[in-house]
Amino acid sequence: xxxxxxxxxxxxxxxxxxxxxxxxxxxxxxxxxxxxxxxxxxxxxxxxxxxxxxxxxxxxxxxxxxxxxxxxxxxxxxxxxxxxxxxxxxxxxxxxxxxxxxxxxxxxxxxxxxxxxxxxxxxxxxxxxxxxxxxxxxxxxxxxxxxxxxxxxxxxxxxxxxxxxxx
Amino acid sequence: xxxxxxxxxxxxxxxxxxxxxxxxxxxxxxxxxxxxxxxxxxxxxxxxxxxxxxxxxxxxxxxxxxxxxxxxxxxxxxxxxxxxxxxxxxxxxxxxxxxxxxxxxxxxxxxxxxxxxxxxxxxxxxxxxxxxxxxxxxxxxxxxxxxxxxxxxxxxxxxxxxxxxxxxxxxxxxxxxxxxxxx
Numbered sequence: 385x386x387x388x389x390x391x392x393x394x395x396x397x398x399x400x401x402x403x404x405x406x407x408x409x410x411x412x413x414x415x416x417x418x419x420x421x422x423x424x425x426x427x428x429x430x431x432x433x434x435x436x437x438x439x440x441x442x443x444x445x446x447x448x449x450x451x452x453x454x455x456x457x458x459x460x461x462x463x464x465x466x467x468x469x470x471x472x473x474x475x476x477x478x479x480x481x482x483x484x485x486x487x488x489x490x491x492x493x494x495x496x497x498x499x500x501x502x503x504x505x506x507x508x509x510x511x512x513x514x515x516x517x518x519x520x521x522x523x524x525x526x527x528x529x530x531x532x533x534x535x536x537x538x539x540x541x542x543x544x545x546x547x548x549x550x551x
Numbered sequence: 552x553x554x555x556x557x558x559x560x561x562x563x564x565x566x567x568x569x570x571x572x573x574x575x576x577x578x579x580x581x582x583x584x585x586x587x588x589x590x591x592x593x594x595x596x597x598x599x600x601x602x603x604x605x606x607x608x609x610x611x612x613x614x615x616x617x618x619x620x621x622x623x624x625x626x627x628x629x630x631x632x633x634x635x636x637x638x639x640x641x642x643x644x645x646x647x648x649x650x651x652x653x654x655x656x657x658x659x660x661x662x663x664x665x666x667x668x669x670x671x672x673x674x675x676x677x678x679x680x681x682x683x684x685x686x687x688x689x690x691x692x693x694x695x696x697x698x699x700x701x702x703x704x705x706x707x708x709x710x711x712x713x714x715x716x717x718x719x720x721x722x723x724x725x726x727x728x729x730x731x732x733x734x
Contacts, residue, residue: 407698463612465668467650469630478656481630486650488668490611505673510653510662524631528612533696536631 410460411532417458423451423523423539425468428500433514433551441514443507443546447485447521450498456527457492464489465526470507471540472519481522482507516548580714596623597692602635602644608667609633609646613697619646621692628652628661628687633694636665639679644691647674653684661687 425447432444449468456464467486474480484503489495524538591600604617613619621635628634630652635644650673651664662684666673675683 411696465612465631465648467631476656477653479627479652479654481652483630483650486668488611505650526631526633529697531698534633534694538631 407531411529414458414460414527414529414532414535417455419455419537421451421453421456421525421539423449423453423541425449425521425523425541427544430547430551431502433547435512435550436508439512441509441512443514444503445484445507446500446502448498448500449485449523451496451523453489453495453525454492456525457495460529460532462528462530464495465528467524469522469524470519470544471522472517474509474511474513474517477510480509484521514546515550516546518543518545520544576717580717595621595692597621597635599635599644599691602646604646605643606667608670609648610669612668613646613694618698619694620696620698622695623690623692627654627659628663628690634663634665634685635691635694636685636689637691638677638689639682645674645677646694663690 428446428448430443430445432442434442436442447468451466453464453466465486465488467483469481469483471479471481483505484507485501486504520540520542521544522538522540524536526534526536528534588600592598594600600621602619602621604613604615604619607615619635628649630649633646633648635646637644645665647665647667649663650666651662653662655661663686664673664675664684678685
């Protein structure tokens with residue numbers, strides 16, 4: 385009962401259990417962080433707005449995104465995945481979410497930024513409903529921890545709209 | 552030919568009851584692991600409640616070898632969620648992020664486009680020929696948590712060693728019973 389093998393086994397089992405417990409506590413500590421991110425987005429320019437050859441509307445636009453996400457970082461944060469999505473409604477679809485831009489923020493130092501970008505992913509509708517369309521721009525963030533539960537939230541900014549005619 | 556006789560004798564001396572007990576114990580251990588796995592499947596609502604990340608397409612968030620915990624609910628699929636999906640005709644599920652979602656008003660059916668964080672292009676190339684959207688039936692679960700991958704290998708080794716120890720204890724406790732006759 386006291387051979388090396390039994391002792392090593394007991395030690396290993398205990399170590400794994402303790403490790404799992406520590407992971408759970410690390411994840412739980414994320415609940416107590418105070419988070420107040422802020423963001424402002426402006427549409428600088430509508431570069432292109434046309435109907436594709438097979439009938440779907442497509443928009444290309446340039447956005448100015450100013451955000452402060454420093455409060456999302458805790459000691460258990462590996463990275464924050466942030467993306468801006470255009471959200472709108474059409475007669476056929478109750479919800480359309482199209483991601484326009486995303487980025488990975490690896491550390492707190494990079495979490496406060498202001499950039500001007502054109503949309504990274506094509507903004508294509510299922511149909512031709514975009515003329516004069518009012519839409520929301522939503523900034524979503526997903527906090528990926530070093531270990532444990534991921535959490536996500538968003539800020540919805542409304543009041544954006546597309547021009548009434550193709551350009 | 553004496554050694555044949557000796558071999559046969561030594562085989563006869565193995566107590567059948569002991570061997571059967573060991574076999575049943577081993578079966579119980581394997582079955583209890585299976586029961587735990589199936590119960591996890593019920594609780595999380597997905598066919599594979601735990602998956603291992605195989606490729607680097609979601610780095611630096613998920614690295615190869617990381618364990619992901621999945622959960623599936625009836626909640627609608629929304630952009631930004633990390634989903635695990637199966638493409639028709641492929642065996643291996645893929646873990647990527649939904650970047651576009653179009654949900655039908657009347658039926659609630661949804662068209663989803665996914666992309667790996669570390670990839671330059673979206674997943675259309677991974678879908679079946681002619682398929683440009685994923686639907687709810689392709690999606691097996693959402694990733695809700697992850698474990699640092701080193702834990703996995705330690706757990707496997709620990710689990711195996713623990714069960715070998717249990718088996719050894721079983722055999723050493725049983726006294727050797729005389730063949731045939733009573734006490």
